[in-house]
Each structure stands twice: as structure tokens, then as C-alpha cells.
Amino acid sequence: MNFNYGETKIDFVKHRKKFFIFSGILAIVGMILLSTIGLNLGIDFESGTKVELLGEEGLTADIVYTEFAEIGLEPDDVLLAGDRNEMAYASFIGVLNQEEMLTVQRHFDTSFGAEPNISTVTPTIGRELARNAFFSVIFASIGIIIYVTIRFELIYGLAAIVALLHDAFFIITVFSITQMEVNLPFIAAVLTIVGYSINDTIVTFDRIRENLKYEKKVKSFEDLARVVNKSLIQTLARSINTVLTVVFAAGALLLFGGEAIRTFSFALLVGLVAGTYSSLFIAAQLWLVWKSKSLQKKRFKTAENEA
Amino acid sequence: MVKKGRIVAFFLIVALLAGLVSTTAMDNAREIKLGLDLQGGFEVLYEVHPAHEGDVIDEEVLKSTVTALNQRINVIGVSEPNVAIEGENRIRVQLAGVEDQQTARELLSTEAQLTFRDVDDNLKLDGADLREGGASVTFDEANRPEVAVTLKDANLFAEVTREVLGSQLVIWLDYEDGDSFMEERLKPEAEQKFISAPSVSEVLNTRNVRITGNFTLAEAQFLADVLNAGALPVSLEEVYSNSVGAALGEKAMERTIYAGFIGIALIFLYMLVYYRFMGIIAVVTLSFYIYLVLVIFNLMNAVLTLPGIAALILGVGMAVDANIITYERIKDELRSGKTTMSAFKAGSRRSLSTILDANITTILAASVLFYFGTMAVQGFAVMLIVSILTSFLTAVYGSRLLLGLWVNSRILNKKPRLFGVKESEISEL
Numbered sequence: 001m002n003f004n005y006g007e008t009k010i011d012f013v014k015h016r017k018k019f020f021i022f023s024g025i026l027a028i029v030g031m032i033l034l035s036t037i038g039l040n041l042g043i044d045f046e047s048g049t050k051v052e053l054l055g056e057e058g059l060t061a062d063i064v065y066t067e068f069a070e071i072g073l074e075p076d077d078v079l080l081a082g083d084r085n086e087m088a089y090a091s092f093i094g095v096l097n098q099e100e101m102l103t104v105q106r107h108f109d110t111s112f113g114a115e116p117n118i119s120t121v122t123p124t125i126g127r128e129l130a131r132n133a134f135f136s137v138i139f140a141s142i143g144i145i146i147y148v149t150i151r152f153e154l155i156y157g158l159a160a161i162v163a164l165l166h167d168a169f170f171i172i173t174v175f176s177i178t179q180m181e182v183n184l185p186f187i188a189a190v191l192t193i194v195g196y197s198i199n200d201t202i203v204t205f206d207r208i209r210e211n212l213k214y215e216k217k218v219k220s221f222e223d224l225a226r227v228v229n230k231s232l233i234q235t236l237a238r239s240i241n242t243v244l245t246v247v248f249a250a251g252a253l254l255l256f257g258g259e260a261i262r263t264f265s266f267a268l269l270v271g272l273v274a275g276t277y278s279s280l281f282i283a284a285q286l287w288l289v290w291k292s293k294s295l296q297k298k299r300f301k302t303a304e305n306e307a
Numbered sequence: 308m309v310k311k312g313r314i315v316a317f318f319l320i321v322a323l324l325a326g327l328v329s330t331t332a333m334d335n336a337r338e339i340k341l342g343l344d345l346q347g348g349f350e351v352l353y354e355v356h357p358a359h360e361g362d363v364i365d366e367e368v369l370k371s372t373v374t375a376l377n378q379r380i381n382v383i384g385v386s387e388p389n390v391a392i393e394g395e396n397r398i399r400v401q402l403a404g405v406e407d408q409q410t411a412r413e414l415l416s417t418e419a420q421l422t423f424r425d426v427d428d429n430l431k432l433d434g435a436d437l438r439e440g441g442a443s444v445t446f447d448e449a450n451r452p453e454v455a456v457t458l459k460d461a462n463l464f465a466e467v468t469r470e471v472l473g474s475q476l477v478i479w480l481d482y483e484d485g486d487s488f489m490e491e492r493l494k495p496e497a498e499q500k501f502i503s504a505p506s507v508s509e510v511l512n513t514r515n516v517r518i519t520g521n522f523t524l525a526e527a528q529f530l531a532d533v534l535n536a537g538a539l540p541v542s543l544e545e546v547y548s549n550s551v552g553a554a555l556g557e558k559a560m561e562r563t564i565y566a567g568f569i570g571i572a573l574i575f576l577y578m579l580v581y582y583r584f585m586g587i588i589a590v591v592t593l594s595f596y597i598y599l600v601l602v603i604f605n606l607m608n609a610v611l612t613l614p615g616i617a618a619l620i621l622g623v624g625m626a627v628d629a630n631i632i633t634y635e636r637i638k639d640e641l642r643s644g645k646t647t648m649s650a651f652k653a654g655s656r657r658s659l660s661t662i663l664d665a666n667i668t669t670i671l672a673a674s675v676l677f678y679f680g681t682m683a684v685q686g687f688a689v690m691l692i693v694s695i696l697t698s699f700l701t702a703v704y705g706s707r708l709l710l711g712l713w714v715n716s717r718i719l720n721k722k723p724r725l726f727g728v729k730e731s732e733i734s735e736l
Contacts, residue, residue, distance in 0.1 A: 143671045210657075244577065253563070
């Protein structure tokens with residue numbers, strides 16, 4: 001897998017409209033899904049109680065319901081998990097009080113031989129978590145725009161942010177489609193992808209900036225397109241190798257990491273694919289379109305001045 | 308001419324590092340503090356409300372509440388408690404590795420306001436009249452456990468017993484406005500909210516007061532403990548709680564570490580196959596990088612949580628990226644026809660600004676996470692920042708040093724295949 005730009009002729013720029021349309025459609029689909037079926041919010045963001053049980057192999061929902069009935073509780077939902085159904089999640093819509101929680105812990109400690117995990121969240125806390133995460137992304141974006149504007153140029157920063165939001169939104173859309181539970185680690189994953197996406201985009205932009213310096217005169221859209229294509233091909237080996245190694249890590253976490261971080265690793269994997277796609281096909285192309293517009297404006301102005 | 312000295316230096320450095328890692332790695336790994344999601348324990352977020360109407364919750368009150376909570380945790384004997392003020396009126400308590408979660412939780416949330424009242428619920432004595440640390444468990448003639456408390460002033464008790472002479476003195480724990488002795492005494496004994504209501508038949512001029520209340524030994528000990536730890540100046544409401552059973556926590560940790568090993572092994576394999584000789588350097592620096600992150604993490608006294616392990620593994624990815632960026636640059640330079648030595652120099656130099664910009668933006672994002680995130684997210688962010696800074700040290704400077712020793716020994720001259728570059732790809736200068 002060597003991408004020698006002398007021989008390799010991949011024209012990324014030519015197909016840019018297709019990529020824009022593809023991502024645009026995805027964004028619209030995402031918005032429709034979010035406003036209709038929405039996300040499957042875990043109790044980290046809703047209010048309620050989640051009890052995580054570790055028992056013998058081959059648990060069934062009936063066993064779990066019967067066990068809870070013995071202490072006078074009825075879960076609103078029971079989900080089985082684990083490779084051999086040795087785990088179960090029971091959720092309650094309301095918040096169990098301290099006494100009920102202690103009863104649950106004591107009961108399963110004796111009947112299943114392992115103390116269960118119990119988490120409860122009241123509605124205010126759930127909303128605060130979601131709001132904090134949202135603001136984190138916004139503030140991180142502003143910080144990144146400022147940094148990139150100082151080190152590069154405003155257009156780079158804006159294109160990078162579009163790519164970043166694209167990736168975050170892509171993960172959210174996939175979670176809306178699959179209806180996997182959105183919990184606290186999910187937020188950590190989205191934020192990781194925000195970091196990764198920006199990292200990936202900056203590496204590409206760095207090469208564009210460098211190649212632009214070597215060009216004597218960049219006048220037309222074609223000149224810019226040539227620079228973008230050349231830069232993308234030069235960084236292609238790095239982009240693919242890096243995403244592959246990180247995918248190895250995230251994939252191993254997904255396959256072998258167990259229930260506790262399944263959501264995290266799945267979101268990470270989806271985000272990595274989106275992040276690589278957006279750096280190559282969205283960020284660089286957007287920069288190209290915006291940059292050529294600003295060049296045209298400049299040329300127009302100089303023409304006016306000369307006249 | 309090959310300079311063998313540099314190759315010897317390389318093997319010396321690697322042997323030194325290997326020696327350091329193999330002798331101290333296990334000790335370091337054992338010392339790392341595990342979060343409650345990895346070893347079991349619980350976490351509660353309390354919202355702080357005034358204990359009495361009209362009380363104001365300010366920083367002062369929050370701080371003294373934290374002190375009182377810490378004293379109670381000492382009673383339980385948890386080694387690494389974490390009690391922190393969050394926002395304007397919240398306190399988060401994290402107890403990892405606590406054996407008896409049930410008792411711990413009860414102990415924490417009890418206000419422990421001991422009051423003595425008359426039968427019409429008028430306050431006669433309260434916690435402020437007790438001598439600090441003066442509570443203990445004693446036994447009556449029938450060997451039933453009771454709680455002995457010490458008053459600050461003997462005259463005070465004489466005065467109170469004179470006032471209620473011939474009636475009863477009602478002892479309450481956490482009396483709330485609206486509670487009434489007249490109503491409670493009609494209830495069956497097990498449901499009564501007050502502890503006991505002894506009849507007073509003589510004036511007692513003593514500092515030592517014994518509370519008899521049908522306690523079990525454990526209950527008596529509990530009451531003595533909370534009284535000694537001090538009353539909470541506020542009332543606490545649980546708004547979020549998360550408890551992890553020890554078995555489940557252990558299982559999660561084992562699986563995550565197992566998955567991490569597989570992921571890292573795959574990365575190493577890929578680097579070796581794709582970058583050949585430079586891959587070996589990458590494997591050396593990456594191994595040392597993982598060790599270094601754990602050491603730094605230990606020094607910072609940080610707590611390793613599940614998201615933290617995930618961040619560590621992701622950090623390996625970032626460190627690999629720094630290697631990949633440099634190696635791709637070196638390959639580019641080799642393909643353009645430069646000699647091994649000048650390709651190494653140019654490649655290292657030109658990749659630095661790329662790595663710098665990419666890493667700074669990621670650190671920027673991680674810092675925002677740390678600032679706005681909740682505990683779990685913060686653990687992730689800290690680990691990510693530590694990882695990126697460390698990877699800078701190992702993947703940029705470490706790699707450069709080790710690879711530089713080989714390159715400058717001239718043994719690699721005119722052997723582009725060792726770098727994964729085919730002769731046919733090299734263009735003439």
C-alpha cells in the first residue's frame with residue numbers, strides 16, 4: 001500500500017459534489033430520525049434506576065422478574081447481556097429509595113452471589129449531564145477555531161469545525177438508527193472523536209498549507225484543486241495507517257472489552273470511520289470551495305483597483 | 308564505514324529501559340488507584356438542603372459538611388475516599404473498595420442530630436450540648452447494649468430533668484419539623500421515630516447520660532459512631548447514585564485489560580509488517596510509552612477508571628500516529644532520492660510541526676472536557692492529556708534518538724527496503 005503521487009491518480013476533488021450531497025442527505029436523514037424516533041437515552045440522561053446483575057449462565061427475563069417479585073419490586077424493563085446471558089439489566093422508571101436499593105443489594109448478594117450495580121439519576125441531573133456535554137463540544141469548537149485561525153487561517157478552522165460537527169452528528173445518527181443506549185461513556189466517545197477528527201483534519205491541512213507555499217502562483221480553482229489532490233494523496237498512507245491502528249484498538253475493545261464499555265467502543269469505531277471520511281472528502285473540499293471563492297473576490301478587487 | 312559504537316549504544320539504551328520496566332512495572336501497576344467502577348464501591352451525589360428553615364447554604368457550610376462526611380468515612384475505614392463539592396449546593400462522595408456498602412450509605416446520609424425534647428416536642432438539649440467524641444457503647448445490667456453520651460455541663464442536665472420531672476424525656480435522632488411525640492407513641496414500637504422516652508423520676512445531676520433504646524449491638528455502635536463523627540449541619544438528598552458490585556467491577560477490568568492487550572498487540576504487528584525496521588523502533592518506544600504513562604499517572608495520584616483505560620488505549624493510537632507521520636515523511640524523502648541520513652533529518656524536522664498542531668488541538672479538546680465534564684469524563688480527559696504529552700516525549704524524541712543512532716551508524720545506508728521503500732519507487736534527484 002504505497003501511494004506514490006507520481007503514479008497514483010486519484011481525483012478527490014472531481015467528486016466533491018457527490019460527497020457533499022451524500023453527507024447532506026445523511027444529515028437530513030439524521031435530523032428526521034432524531035425528531036421522530038430520537039435516541040434511546042439511558043438512565044444517565046433520564047431519571048430512573050438501573051440495576052446491573054451478574055448471575056449464573058443462562059439467565060432469563062423470567063428469573064429476574066421472579067427474583068425482584070420476591071422483594072416486592074417490579075422492574076419496568078429487563079435486558080439480558082453477556083456472552084452467555086450471565087448478566088441482566090433491570091430498569092425502573094422511578095428512583096428507588098435508599099432502603100429499596102439496600103434490599104435489592106442484599107437480596108441478589110445472597111441469591112446470585114454477587115452484589116449488583118445500581119445507579120439512580122434524578123431528572124435534573126440527567127438534563128445537566130446532557131447540557132454539559134453539549135456545551136463542551138461548542139466550547140471545544142470555539143477554542144479550536146481560534147487556535148487554527150492563529151496557526152493557519154480562518155477558512156481552515158471553519159472547514160475543520162464542519163468536519164468535526166459532521167462526525168459528531170454521524171455518530172448520533174447511527175445511534176438513533178440502531179437505538180443503542182446512549183449513556184455517559186457515549187458522551188466520552190463523541191468527545192474523543194471530536195479530538196480525533198480535528199487531529200486528522202489538521203494533519204491534512206498542514207500538508208495543504210505546506211504545498212501551497214511551494215506553488216509559485218495560485219490563481220485559479222484548478223491550481224488549488226491540484227494542491228488539494230496532491231496533499232490528500234501524500235497524506236493518504238498516513239491517514240489510512242493511523243485510522244487502521246486506532247480501529248485495531250477500538251475494535252479489540254468492542255469485541256473483547258465486555259459490556260461496560262461496549263457503547264463506548266462502538267461509538268468510537270463509527271466515529272473513526274466518519275472522521276477519516278470527513279477529513280478526506282469534506283474538510284479539504286470545503287476549504288477548496290471557500291478558498292477559491294475568496295481568491296475570486298480578491299482578484300475582483302485588484303481588477304477594480306487597476307481599472 | 309560503519310560506526311558500531313552507535314549500534315552498541317542503541318542496544319544499551321534498550322537493555323536499560325527493558326531492565327527498568329521489568330523490575331518496576333509490576334510494583335507500579337499494583338500501586339495504581341482503581342476507580343470504583345473497577346474494584347467495586349459506590350458514588351453518591353448529594354444535594355445539600357438547609358437542616359433548619361432559614362439556614363443559608365454557603366461555601367462555609369459546604370466545607371464543614373465535607374469535613375463531617377470525611378470524619379464519618381474514617382469510621383468506616385475506607386482508604387481512598389473522595390468527597391468533593393460540586394457546583395453551589397452539591398457534594399459528591401466516592402468510596403471505592405468499601406466492603407459493606409449498605410452500612411456506609413446509611414452512615415453517610417444520617418444527619419445525626421441528637422435532640423432531647425419534652426413530650427410537647429420543645430427542644431431541651433441538642434448535639435451542641437454534647438462533648439465531642441464522648442459517645443460510646445455500654446451495657447446495662449441485663450447485658451443489653453446502650454449508648455452512653457457525655458454532656459458538656461452537668462448542671463444543664465440537672466436543669467432539664469427538673470423541668471420534665473414526673474414526665475418523660477424524649478430522645479430523637481434527626482427530629483424533623485412536624486414530628487410529634489404524641490402521634491409517634493401510638494405507633495407500634497418498631498415504627499416509632501424517636502429512640503426512647505425514659506420517664507424522669509428524679510433530678511439527675513450528671514454529665515453521663517445513657518440512652519437505652521432496644522438497640523442491637525450493631526445499632527448501638529452505629530449511633531455512637533455517628534455521634535462521635537459529629538452532626539451534619541445540613542440535610543442531604545441523594546440525586547444521583549451509582550454502586551458497583553466488586554465482582555462486576557473486577558470482571559469489567561479484566562475484560563478491558565484483556566481487550567487492551569489484544570488491541571496493542573495488533574498495532575505492534577501492523578507497525579512491524581508495514582514499517583519494517585522503523586516498526587521495531589516504534590514497538591520499543593510504544594512499550595516504554597505505556598510504562599511511562601502508568602508511572603506518571605501514579606505520581607499524579609490519579610484514579611484509574613474504565614474510561615481512563617479506554618483513553619490509555621486511545622493514547623497508544625495517538626502515539627502510533629506520531630510515529631506514522633514521521634515515518635511516512637522519511638519514506639517520502641527517501642523516495643525523492645535523498646540519502647538515508649538526510650531523509651531521516653528532513654523527515655523528522657518536517658513532521659514535527661504537523662504533530663505539534665495535531666496534538667495541541669486534541670489537548671485543547673481534552674482540556675475543555677476536563678473543565679466541563681463530570682467525574683467519569685474528567686478521568687478520561689486527564690488520561691488523554693497525560694497520554695498525549697507522554698507520547699510527545701517518546702514518539703517524537705524517543706523515536707528520533709533511537710532511530711538516529713542506527714541511521715548515523717551508517718549501517719542503514721542504501722538499504723531503503725528496510726524502511727519499506729522499494730528501489731523502483733525512488734526517483735533520481
